[in-house]
Each structure stands twice: as structure tokens, then as C-alpha cells.
Amino acid sequence: SAVISQKPSRDICQRGTSLTIQCQVDSQVTMMFWYRQQPGQSLTLIATANQGSEATYESGFVIDKFPISRPNLTFSTLTVSNMSPEDSSIYLCSAGVGLNTEAFFGQGTRLTVV
Amino acid sequence: GENVEQHPSTLSVQEGDSAVIKCTYSDSASNYFPWYKQELGKGPQLIIDIRSNVGEKKDQRIAVTLNKTAKHFSLHITETQPEDSAVYFCAAGLPNSGGSNYKLTFGKGTLLTVNP
Numbered sequence: 001s002a003v004i005s006q007k008p009s010r011d012i013c014q015r016g017t018s019l020t021i022q023c024q025v026d027s028q029v030t031m032m033f034w035y036r037q038q039p040g041q042s043l044t045l046i047a048t049a050n051q052g053s054e055a056t057y058e059s060g061f062v063i064d065k066f067p068i069s070r071p072n073l074t075f076s077t078l079t080v081s082n083m084s085p086e087d088s089s090i091y092l093c094s095a096g097v098g099l100n101t102e103a104f105f106g107q108g109t110r111l112t113v114v
Numbered sequence: 115g116e117n118v119e120q121h122p123s124t125l126s127v128q129e130g131d132s133a134v135i136k137c138t139y140s141d142s143a144s145n146y147f148p149w150y151k152q153e154l155g156k157g158p159q160l161i162i163d164i165r166s167n168v169g170e171k172k173d174q175r176i177a178v179t180l181n182k183t184a185k186h187f188s189l190h191i192t193e194t195q196p197e198d199s200a201v202y203f204c205a206a207g208l209p210n211s212g213g214s215n216y217k218l219t220f221g222k223g224t225l226l227t228v229n230p
Contacts, residue, residue, distance in 0.1 A: 043220045092157055105157035
């Protein structure tokens with residue numbers, strides 16, 4: 001299994017500002033995933049963060065709004081840029097150890113934009 | 115892309131009863147089906163998973179069944195306890211083009227309430 005830590009656990013931000021969320025895994029993993037979970041809703045994949053290459057974004061998500069860094073095999077960041085109240089969500093980091101193995105999640109970052 | 119439907123959206127049972135949550139998926143290439151439990155304020159926790167070469171898998175009070183022909187899979191919880199109360203998500207996994215981890219598509223979730 002993998003232990004995934006996210007920081008911050010929650011934040012309240014002003015509209016128009018940006019927030020960077022950090023995700024640390026206790027093992028080396030090839031892929032890390034970022035999800036958004038809007039209040040009372042399911043998880044939607046934002047992008048896959050690959051070490052050594054650009055992140056791969058899902059339909060409806062763009063790099064300018066959600067830039068991602070993946071500097072090494074245990075760490076990734078997601079930035080939510082130029083925030084609006086519609087960005088208020090839980091943002092979750094996920095990773096799996098090994099080829100086609102189960103995915104584990106961090107505890108999430110609860111973001112409120114005012 | 116993959117589409118996962120999950121039913122029911124809410125489920126209330128008495129302690130000791132069984133609970134069943136059902137999911138269907140659309141992409142026949144999906145071959146990995148995990149179930150997650152999410153308690154309030156926490157991230158999803160993997161509770162059981164099944165791969166397409168297996169029809170059923172059990173872990174104590176939890177079991178998952180898969181019917182690849184019909185493209186549906188179900189979670190069964192027996193002898194439910196109040197601590198089983200949570201939101202449960204099913205997901206369908208497609209092998210990622212990078213060959214590392216599955217790309218997961220989630221159902222909308224089921225709020226399970228177990229009444230003492």
C-alpha cells in the first residue's frame with residue numbers, strides 16, 4: 001500500500017488568488033493523479049501527473065487553470081489558479097505502487113473560495 | 115469514454131441486515147473494479163477490488179461480484195454495523211496508456227446509513 005499526505009488539509013481563499021496543494025507519497029510511484037470532488041458529488045479526474053513529462057489533462061481541465069508539477073517520483077503539486085467560488089471543492093491526490101495496482105488516496109484538501 | 119452508473123444513491127438498513135450496491139459500466143475494455151468507502155472529511159479508502167478474470171471476491175463481511183457479459187458489478191456487505199455508515203463509490207478502471215496504473219472512472223456514490 002501507499003501512504004499519501006496532502007497539504008494543506010483545508011483553506012479559505014479570496015477569489016482571483018491561487019493555491020498550491022502538495023502531495024507526498026511514501027513510495028516511489030510512476031503516476032500520480034489529481035481529482036476534484038465537488039460538494040456531495042463523485043470524483044472527477046483532473047489530470048495524470050507523470051514524472052519527467054507534462055501532465056495529461058482530462059476534458060474540461062486546462063493547464064493554465066490547474067498547473068501541475070511532478071519534480072520526482074514521490075511528490076506532486078496542483079495549483080488552482082485565478083480562483084472563483086466555483087472552484088470550491090475537495091481536491092484529492094491519488095497514486096498506485098507498481099504496475100496496474102490499486103490506487104490510494106490522500107485525505108484531500110477542502111478549498112473554499114470566497 | 116467510460117461511464118459508470120451507481121444505484122441506489124442512498125440506502126438505509128438496520129444493523130445486522132445486508133446492504134447491496136450495484137454499478138454498471140459502459141466500456142468493455144475496463145478490467146479493474148475497486149470499491150471505496152469515504153467517511154465525512156476523509157479521503158476515499160479502498161475496501162475491496164476485483165479484476166476481470168475473477169467473478170467474485172470476499173473479504174470477511176464484504177464481497178464483490180462481477181458480471182463482465184452484462185457489464186455490472188456489485189458490493190455486498192453482510193451483518194452491517196453502524197461504523198459501516200459512509201459514502202461508497204464504485205469505479206471502473208481502464209489500463210492507462212502509460213502502462214502504469216489504471217485510469218479510474220467513478221460512480222456517483224451511495225450514502226449508506228446503518229441504523230442501530
